[in-house]
Amino acid sequence: MDGLWHCQDMPAPTSPAGPARATGSADRAVPNPARQGSIRNANLALLYGLILDAPAPLSRAALAATTGVTRATASALADTLLEAGLVAEVSPPPATGAGRPAAGLVPAAEGPAGLGLEINVDYLAACVVDLTGAVRATVISAGDQRDRSVSEVLADLAGLARQAVSEAGLTVAGAAVAVPGLVEAPHGRIRSAPNLVWQDVEIGAALRSALPETPFEPVVGNEADFAALAEAHGVFDGDADGPAAPLTDFLYVSGEIGVGAGVILDRELFRGARGWAGEIGHVTVQPEGVQCRCGARGCLETVAGLEALRRDGPEAAASALGRAAAAAVNLLDLPAVVLGGAYARPEFAALVPGVEKALADHVISARWAPVAVHVSRRGTAAAVTGAATAVIRRVHADPAAWMAAR
Amino acid sequence: MDGLWHCQDMPAPTSPAGPARATGSADRAVPNPARQGSIRNANLALLYGLILDAPAPLSRAALAATTGVTRATASALADTLLEAGLVAEVSPPPATGAGRPAAGLVPAAEGPAGLGLEINVDYLAACVVDLTGAVRATVISAGDQRDRSVSEVLADLAGLARQAVSEAGLTVAGAAVAVPGLVEAPHGRIRSAPNLVWQDVEIGAALRSALPETPFEPVVGNEADFAALAEAHGVFDGDADGPAAPLTDFLYVSGEIGVGAGVILDRELFRGARGWAGEIGHVTVQPEGVQCRCGARGCLETVAGLEALRRDGPEAAASALGRAAAAAVNLLDLPAVVLGGAYARPEFAALVPGVEKALADHVISARWAPVAVHVSRRGTAAAVTGAATAVIRRVHADPAAWMAAR
Incomplete structure (x- = not known):
């Protein structure tokens, strides 16, 4: 460690x-x-x-x-x-009968808060969520992060963090950082974040020195995982028109250049033995298809990633996306699939019926219990609010650990 | 209910x-x-x-x-x-120093036991496992169960149960019944067991009247799920040459006419919201392939089920099986895959290198942590011992519930 x-x-x-x-x-x-x-x-x-x-x-x-x-x-x-x-x-x-109520x-809304941070290709973000689950501050700073050094990015991120914490006026239990890549537990090593052009980067020490000290050490995780967690806890950014009832068990699939996923079971993020769970982008959907940047052929990303989606339109992607989602639903018996990231954009609305059809055709239990397909209504801030929520969930799950650490 | x-x-x-x-x-x-x-x-x-x-x-x-x-x-x-x-x-x-040890x-080896039962295509089985995890009795009765009525089958099963319990000489906390099909929670309705030619059968009431009353009501589950649980708890039948260290997190894939799976996380069976988890047989592995009995094209079962395996040999099946397993491993970050059922037969040993290669090629994290492939060493009794283990695990997890029910 x-x-x-x-x-x-x-x-x-x-x-x-x-x-x-x-x-x-x-x-x-x-x-x-x-x-x-x-x-x-x-x-x-x-x-x-x-x-x-x-x-x-x-x-x-x-x-x-x-x-x-x-x-x-x-x-x-x-x-x-x-x-x-x-x-x-x-x-x-007020008392309505006999006796003192x-x-x-x-x-406690004014208790220790969770600080969410996000490093993405074209923006940085910070967010503070309190113990009741309310978002108390969100700061987003647009700007291309590719080809910048890790220390430059972290310095800017720390500035956003200070701004969000000061705006929220709360003390922070810990920070969680969302990145668009494969992150390894327990060291927080970013194994691969191809869209940031980061490969095998260990940001732990730099993160600890950039951020103010908190009772819990800062943690690093995948953006789709954190976005899924936000979806499970009804945390909305300011632009959404209010919370819908959060789902408890679902597959969250986020379309960007790559295709990421988060698995939510009983309202908790399933992380896997080493933190690598949720990799759905490289399911083989066309065994004889084009070569993917991972080296294999016909991966989901080559058919349903943002580039293919723009080139070939949502209809071609929907069937492959639906089949990949069906495999996950069959394996885990999930009642719902949530489409997030670029998949949630109005221009790709035609994905929904195509994904629904593929799920109906390929999910074994669909004849008794059709799989619901939802489109995420959370905007850009999904991952960063989910990261803040992950910190809060840690305080919720083990209050004694926080008391011992503070 | x-x-x-x-x-x-x-x-x-x-x-x-x-x-x-x-x-x-x-x-x-x-x-x-x-x-x-x-x-x-x-x-x-x-x-x-x-x-x-x-x-x-x-x-x-x-x-x-x-x-x-x-x-x-x-x-x-x-x-x-x-x-x-x-x-x-x-x-x-014996005391070795000062003071009384x-x-x-x-x-308690003589405490309440778990009764496992199994209905399969060509045999019935019963098994008793005690609270220490030791198998105390196993009875297997060969015979074709297809085209028999549910009540005939359950009468024979009850006879085997009495025999196993009498042999073990223990009181039973509850029974769990393994069937080769899709079973729905919480009602125990067998939605589909095509190889038994059972469709949409509710065996709950018949089961309760056939079996002696136990503190816990009898439960019904999928055979691959229970076999996976046995693998996670080191329960071996008498033919195995002794326990290996059980794995804690793995995908268990069982090859028969169909292809079943069980997902073990932290030594517990992952059952899913409605008990339908582990359906891997209908992953699309050949989008333009032959039609499966489920109606879709190119499902894993059409390429890696026992019929295809006998017809085309293990090499053709291994790549498809490995790709389907890779999708599950990528989604859940599992460090190991166990091949069980017919896949564990020596005649299909060539499956292993083929599955290993597909996992190496398609699991994103394989370059840092190769996925281990194991062949199950448990014989025919895997599912029935796993079913008995499931009862014991329930007593282990909530002793007060058993005390209240007895």
Whole structure:
């Protein structure tokens, strides 16, 4: 570990299999201390999760009743979250019957915030999202980033970060940086970002020295992954006309020069063992097709990337895109596909019926449950708001880790 | 819900996102009581997970130290697991220094067992696995099951189940039934099992009346999914020459008349939103290829199913199989592919280098981390032992749910 903490590596407080299960390669692995939560930390996370998910402020009495502990125990855990600034106490609604209504707990809008940053081909961006999921500031600076040195780019990015944080007026728990490339966990090494003309670049140390120190180390991730996460959490940029109900399980496919994807399961980004999940651009869709820049023939990018889309129009791309999406849907049983990036532009609207047809023809379960196709309504800021959201999700999932790090 | 509880629907005590997070479609969903664990149940699961994963028996003092609670609290939780028969106390090793060594806790070999059942084209099987993961009995009965009525098949299956349970001499927590088809969660409806000539069959009620009553309702799942789970947990049938270290994250591809798959993430089966995950047989590998029985053209099954494999030999199938596997590996960042079912037969050994080459050519990250290809060493009993393992995993993940149901 070089100390750079990569987003793909974000520890969940428990594994999907259950709490504190070790996952070594041997049948009875030596317990991994990093995955063994203390019972108090697990209970704090459980209580915080209830507060975050409640449709209305939860009283201490309701928390005790739900978790099955005494009022005193629930109150002590709630006080810990309050003192850490992770929840706030709101006044009860005016009394309508007998007795004094109880104060309720909600996520703290003025608590630690997530800082999202983005390095893209023709712009840089910064965004601050608070613990309630609200976007508190977004700054975008247009300009070609190709052929610039990493240190020049990071200096500009740090300037945008300062501006966004100052505008939001919040303290920051950590930063996540979205890049258009393949990023490796846990080191944050950018293995390949061909459109930035970056290859095998390690930005961890430079990032840490460019950004102000935060409790969580900065992390680096793929832009389509972060954009997918924003889609799952109803985080909209200022230009959208308001949040729709976020989807919980879907494949997000983003069309640019390359074709990127993010897999969202149960509202969380699936990152894969090494952070490389979501690579859909090199599915073979034409075994005898033209050569792709990856060396193989007939990859999805050669048929449904932005260049092919402009050259041949959306109809040729839709069938290939739909077949590639169908393979993912069949493998993961996903009820929806979201088209983002350039695919969401009005000029490519004809993609939708073509993708729908390919999904109907190739998804085995489509006869019982047709796959929904949505067009993303989030604009350019999707990835940067998703990056900020990733930081917030880390505080949400393990409040004790943030308390220990601050 | 018809009361049939489907394996794909097995509740994990916590979601991958963190504890007790509601997962409704709205941004702030109404908390789902079924997913809100009580703190005591979550703590029991955490403690049980530590005992299950420990390389050596854990003392009460070690449990208290690891979880950060008092010795009295850890002891009370451990006593609950002991009284329920989920753990056993073992004598300490002979003292080698000063002081009396402490007794340790281990999973109880004589505790509730998992009953695995399998309905396949040419055999029926039953298997009992105990809480330590050991296979305690396996019974296989050869015979063509096609064109038999569901009730005839289930009557024979129930007979095998009684035989296996009596041989193992254990009480059973629940049964899981493996079938070669697409099974829907949560109802256990077999949407399609073409090789059994079963279509849209609901076996839940018949299964419940055929099998003895168990604390957990019987569940139904896909054979490749269960076989993959067995691979992840080192459960071998008696014919194998001993366990290799189980893999934690991999794609399991099983070749039969159809081509099935199971996705294992962090040693758990990924089931998908409706239990339909793992459908890989209908990936388009030849857009202009022959028509598949699903109606589409050039599906993987038409090139790499058992019929094509016998007709054209493994070399033709390997490239298509490798490309389909590469698409899954790129999407999910999986470090390994396991070839099972007929693909594991010595006569098809030439598949391995062909699949390896296709993965090297088509997996984007292969240049940094080559994808390992393994051949399953588990025989016919893979799916049925995996089904029994699925029941055990449910007890492991949520001991309180089993205590409440027994």
